[in-house]
Amino acid sequence: MKNLEQNLNTFTAETVETSYIEADGIRFAYRTFGKPSDVPLVFCQRFRGTIDDWDPALINELARERTIILFDNAGIGLSSGETPESFFGTAKYAYAFIRALGLKQVDLLGFSMGGYIAQIVALEHPDLVRRLILAGTGGGTGEGTEAGKPEVFQVAFKPVNVAEDFLYLFFEQTETSRAAGLAYLERLARRKESRAPLVKPESVQAQIKGAGAWRTISTFDRLGEIKQPVLVANGNHDIMIPTVNSYIISQRIPNAQLIIYPDSGHGFLFQYPEMFAEHVNIFLNKNLK
């Protein structure tokens, strides 16, 4: 993997250079650093998120124990190509990217829509995925699931999202949670070099179409087939993908641990970066079964 050796243990989320690799006709942008580990941790990003939207506080903490790989999928941020109108198509590109790096086994952390992508990759390529972390996500529509309210998606789908939108969508409407949200947004601004552009309107529209299709064809009926140990995590008041969905997928996946955080929403992982990193490390390091 290009640049891997020199990046490990030297760089942080704020300073690591952006690398590129070709696969399936896409030039994928990625960043890798952290402690050398046999199994790297690959991150699958949310709706409208780019390689720059991962919290450096979380990523740097996780990088102390393992190799981190962040990337932009097809048509997003610094990567070329078109964003598929189906999450199954996006998952194919995620797989192609990972395989292009020459990796035979990875841990996957998927956040929100990225959690859907990670589930698909784990189901389609069970030998590739060692363990799975599903943050702020569900498994599609099924018994007991709840959808976010229309007014939430009106904000999420706005042409341009401002800071107040993020505080509303990702954090609890308490002083503590909103303050954590502002601190997160400030941390995101720390990186100066080779920043990704905002996700372009046609890619946002493709992702919205993907979300529509996901309501009828998702992983929900296949959750029982996920053989990997899984950590499901969410805030206790997620308005994007309501928290009960995380409880439900943790009950349907055979080997799943669930952690729900207080006073938080969809963006709990950026509100409690150190604690979530500790929980992730315990999960990835321990033999659960």
Add this chain to the structure above:
Amino acid sequence: MKNLEQNLNTFTAETVETSYIEADGIRFAYRTFGKPSDVPLVFCQRFRGTIDDWDPALINELARERTIILFDNAGIGLSSGETPESFFGTAKYAYAFIRALGLKQVDLLGFSMGGYIAQIVALEHPDLVRRLILAGTGGGTGEGTEAGKPEVFQVAFKPVNVAEDFLYLFFEQTETSRAAGLAYLERLARRKESRAPLVKPESVQAQIKGAGAWRTISTFDRLGEIKQPVLVANGNHDIMIPTVNSYIISQRIPNAQLIIYPDSGHGFLFQYPEMFAEHVNIFLNKNLK
């Protein structure tokens, strides 16, 4: 507190001597050891459990970071007196015991019925309780709660419980969980000195009456008043106090974290003693809000 200094850092759950203290007309048996800490961790035991039923693997691990206090409540094990026919009465005795030790602030860990006791103490004496850990428990009957099935309680209420009953009631019916259950039962047998007798039939009957009363008068409607940070934890398939109850109380308590463990039941904390201890330590050590 008698014997505290000499017991700290010297003894283990298997070797620490049993101490006694008088309060409210009861001679309470207790055991204390562990790392000196400003706020000790006091354990509230389950239905039919005694001071000998805490897993040494869990207790010794927790004792590395804080002072541990195990005790038999009124009419149980090595303590004198009669067991109240109401959990609110049992909670009064728990409070009297803690105050008799001269403690002004404690963390409480309640398991199953002990979780009800811990909730009551936290609600009645908010200044006494710093943080609360509610393991394998619910908050009584309310919207969305589920009761264990009658056949489960037929086993739990048998005059004598054998090892197979514990494996059925506390563990998942998988090879891995049952093996963990057997290992737990073996660890319980390690302690040789001053063991508690089985809970006597009249105390069992009093606890059963308490459980009956709890169906109509519980903490359920007051969960929103619990001001302490709370860690709610359970196995993903608890048949005694079904897992969904843990999810529900974590949603109703204002500042609650929830952790659900895979491949496990009511006795998850004895199946994953090291991991649960790590999670407890993170919870007790961190500023959650």
